[in-house]
Amino acid sequence: MIRARGPDSLLVIVPAFNEEGAIGEVVRSIHEHVPDVPVLVIDDCSADATTALAREAGAEVLALPHHLGLGGCVQAGYKLAYELGFEYVIRVDGDGQHDPRDILRIFDRLQASGCEMVIGSRFAAEGGVRTGAVRGLGIRFFRLVLRPILGKAVLDPTSGFVGVNRRALDVFSRSFPLEYPEIEALVVLQRKRFRFEEVPCKMRRRMAGRSSITALKSLYYIAHVLLGVFVNVLKYDGRLRRAGRDSDGG
């Protein structure tokens, strides 16, 4: 069983769905680069050997009883990490796109900056894999949308290579966007007046399988995330107005 050890305890979580082609290598690679850090694979009810291969590679596995989607899967990991008392959690995708050598870079920034979230950004680094045209357009679009909402620029809002501290863990274990969570999670953090930073990270090609986001799904993705951001902003404004009224009245 994984345990939080010390005041700077770190857990690496790996959400995975049908990733038998990559998960073993991903876990072994994490163990190789951050040997003393426990790895928790959250299996989103895969139909293949993801769970068995993750255990074989030395990871602990949180096996979901049915498919929840990425947000529900990641939140399950956050909940367990919070219950076990971890101070920091870094999410690494199970398809091998994230380079485990960057885990320590994210961890160091989390500790040094005191930020609630640190994002591994493919655009802050030179080299690495470029995104497809549709995804690239989507990323540029969301940069523009998020800039005024977050009050600062974010280069890679769709990055899943993310580290959070315990304050963010507390929030996310109670409330986390269920589908396409990366962008909405930033707005959720902003509502709490939490801070985030980006560090350069290299993204690699998937080791196996295909991305679930096709060109057609990208349109649904944009509409879905825009609505989620809009709803979160409305919630935020409502809270601010209520706080303003309270202070005026009091």
Add this chain to the structure above:
Amino acid sequence: MDRLLNVTAIMCVVLLVTVLISLRRAHIRVEYSVSWLLAAVAMLLLSRTRPVLDVAARLLGSPTSAFALLLIAGGLALVMLFRFSVILSHLRDDNIALAQRVAILEYHIRSLGSHEEK
């Protein structure tokens, strides 16, 4: 017009009977049948009391009573669809929370088992 009202009344009776049979066979829970029963009774009453339907048509600014009846039926359907969307959303949230809790408890049980084996 009379034929439309008769067809509406027959459809409402069929809906009422279907919901009551489903209730008896426990295919639908009482709390979720109330909306259907209320909608069916309301439409049945409207289709059988022409003066009330005429008043409704005037209030809605409808050119004919038949159009008013359709408008009311459509409105009721939208309200019920929205209500069930809200219920579904709550159920999905509960479902996700339960699945996560089951997974976490299973993880703890598995960990305890392996700890005892050692």
